[in-house]
Amino acid sequence: MTASPETFVIVGAGLAGAKAAETLRGEGFDGRLVMVGDEPERPYERPPLSKDFLRGEADGKPYVHETSFYDENAIELWSSTRVTGLDAGLQELLLEGDRRLGYDRLLLATGAVPRRLDVPGAELDGIHYLRTVADSERIGARLEAGKRLVVVGSGWIGAEIAAAARQKGCEVTMLEMASLPLERVLGPELGRVYLDLHRANGVEFLPETTVDRFEGEGAVRRVITRDGAEIETDFAVVGIGVAPRTGLVETAGLRIDNGIVVDEHLRTSAANVFAAGDVANVRHPFYEQHLRVEHWDTALHQGPVAAKNMLGGSVPYDRIPYFFSDQYDSGMEYSGHATDWDEVVFRGDTDTREFIAFWLKDGRVVAGMNMNVWDVSDPIRELIGSRRQLDPDQLADPDAPLDELLKAAGRPDRDEHALSAWASEGGSF
Numbered sequence: 001m002t003a004s005p006e007t008f009v010i011v012g013a014g015l016a017g018a019k020a021a022e023t024l025r026g027e028g029f030d031g032r033l034v035m036v037g038d039e040p041e042r043p044y045e046r047p048p049l050s051k052d053f054l055r056g057e058a059d060g061k062p063y064v065h066e067t068s069f070y071d072e073n074a075i076e077l078w079s080s081t082r083v084t085g086l087d088a089g090l091q092e093l094l095l096e097g098d099r100r101l102g103y104d105r106l107l108l109a110t111g112a113v114p115r116r117l118d119v120p121g122a123e124l125d126g127i128h129y130l131r132t133v134a135d136s137e138r139i140g141a142r143l144e145a146g147k148r149l150v151v152v153g154s155g156w157i158g159a160e161i162a163a164a165a166r167q168k169g170c171e172v173t174m175l176e177m178a179s180l181p182l183e184r185v186l187g188p189e190l191g192r193v194y195l196d197l198h199r200a201n202g203v204e205f206l207p208e209t210t211v212d213r214f215e216g217e218g219a220v221r222r223v224i225t226r227d228g229a230e231i232e233t234d235f236a237v238v239g240i241g242v243a244p245r246t247g248l249v250e251t252a253g254l255r256i257d258n259g260i261v262v263d264e265h266l267r268t269s270a271a272n273v274f275a276a277g278d279v280a281n282v283r284h285p286f287y288e289q290h291l292r293v294e295h296w297d298t299a300l301h302q303g304p305v306a307a308k309n310m311l312g313g314s315v316p317y318d319r320i321p322y323f324f325s326d327q328y329d330s331g332m333e334y335s336g337h338a339t340d341w342d343e344v345v346f347r348g349d350t351d352t353r354e355f356i357a358f359w360l361k362d363g364r365v366v367a368g369m370n371m372n373v374w375d376v377s378d379p380i381r382e383l384i385g386s387r388r389q390l391d392p393d394q395l396a397d398p399d400a401p402l403d404e405l406l407k408a409a410g411r412p413d414r415d416e417h418a419l420s421a422w423a424s425e426g427g428s429f
């Protein structure tokens with residue numbers, strides 16, 4: 001058998017890139033395969049960086065593959081190498097040091113970068129951001145009992161850092177522009193659940209609070225808020241969201257709009273160039289709109305879809321978005337995409353934090369979140385995918401099995417076999 005003369009290049013050695021490389025070899029691609037990443041590490045998973053790895057309780061770094069995987073699969077992993085530009089016409093990448101690398105197919109999986117807080121004092125030591133293993137190690141080394149930490153932002157990263165810091169005995173103050181933690185994603189009903197969770201664990205939560213400046217001699221010692229409050233601290237972590245890393249393609253003529261715009265096959269507007277993971281703004285066939293999803297599950301599944309399409313396939317990326325978070329003793333999973341809803345129906349008890357919440361729009365489930373209740377993501381995704389109107393009382397009734405609800409509402413317009421095959425594939429339809 002002759003090896004393919006083609007060169008496939010993946011820029012970004014994160015989860016999406018690593019899963020794409022694995023799939024390319026798994027699907028039989030035997031040409032040259034190069035993965036270029038600017039971090040010194042081989043690809044790793046980020047979720048533990050704000051959880052057990054941050055608390056110093058993980059068993060090593062959370063690598064996606066063993067070191068031997070890259071040699072065994074003839075994947076050239078160019079670590080600590082930044083790609084600085086793309087010539088989509090010549091099908092060539094520009095690398096640091098003026099090197100060039102040609103490709104036949106290219107996957108852009110460059111992820112996202114934390115948004116910086118641009119206020120006076122932002123350059124002081126002791127103000128941290130969390131994206132990489134190195135960031136997590138730096139912050140983790142500071143999580144000592146009795147130390148004071150200000151967390152700016154109460155999205156997923158901020159909330160998980162606050163939880164880890166409390167678990168290590170730090171005194172934590174969390175500042176948030178909105179009224180409640182996680183309110184922007186989950187709305188007020190679930191924001192209150194997270195407020196209670198953090199308060200019960202000793203976090204001081206300051207709502208409707210923004211940072212005016214940081215103060216200190218060399219290192220941060222105080223956070224001054226816009227309403228003039230002064231919070232003494234030993235260090236700070238800022239978690240105010242991320243921006244897609246589109247820098248290297250900005251002059252390459254690719255369509256960029258909240259990330260690299262791709263169709264449902266993860267193809268960019270340039271020939272032979274694909275994008276996946278946090279950086280990709282993907283046309284989603286179910287939602288009939290573009291979605292850029294910054295979650296582990298998306299990187300995990302878009303990498304393989306991109307790989308199959310790089311090999312000439314036409315596989316749509318149509319998975320319902322999913323993510324998870326662990327804070328203290330409370331784990332949750334969220335499925336769906338809700339930006340607008342009429343009501344939130346609870347099945348279970350928010351006080352004991354064992355429940356499923358359903359977001360309903362026009363009587364249809366658009367999202368579901370299970371907290372400390374497990375093995376329900378597939379039926380939740382099935383409810384969302386069915387687009388059926390459901391009885392809120394039944395959704396709220398813990399004795400009504402979720403997989404029976406669709407039957408009660410009348411089956412969707414697809415046959416039983418197709419539906420169960422869809423569910424067993426993890427809800428991709």
Ligand SMILES: Cc1cc2nc3c(=O)[nH]c(=O)nc-3n(C[C@H](O)[C@H](O)[C@H](O)COP(=O)(O)OP(=O)(O)OC[C@H]3O[C@@H](n4cnc5c(N)ncnc54)[C@H](O)[C@@H]3O)c2cc1C
Nearest residue numbers: 012014015016038046047083111277278294295296299323
């Ligand atoms: C601390 C933390 C905790 C998280 N926890 C959860 C969680 O609990 N649940 C959940 O669902 N999601 C979580 N996420 C989100 C999830 O980890 C991301 O969605 C996922 O990592 C995205 O993978 P990716 O491969 O698209 O991008 P990344 O993992 O960001 O990988 C992209 C890689 O490309 C490199 N790169 C970028 N530009 C260049 C360039 N020009 N040249 C070379 N290399 C380049 C980057 O340095 C990086 O290594 C968390 C994220 C973080 C940071």
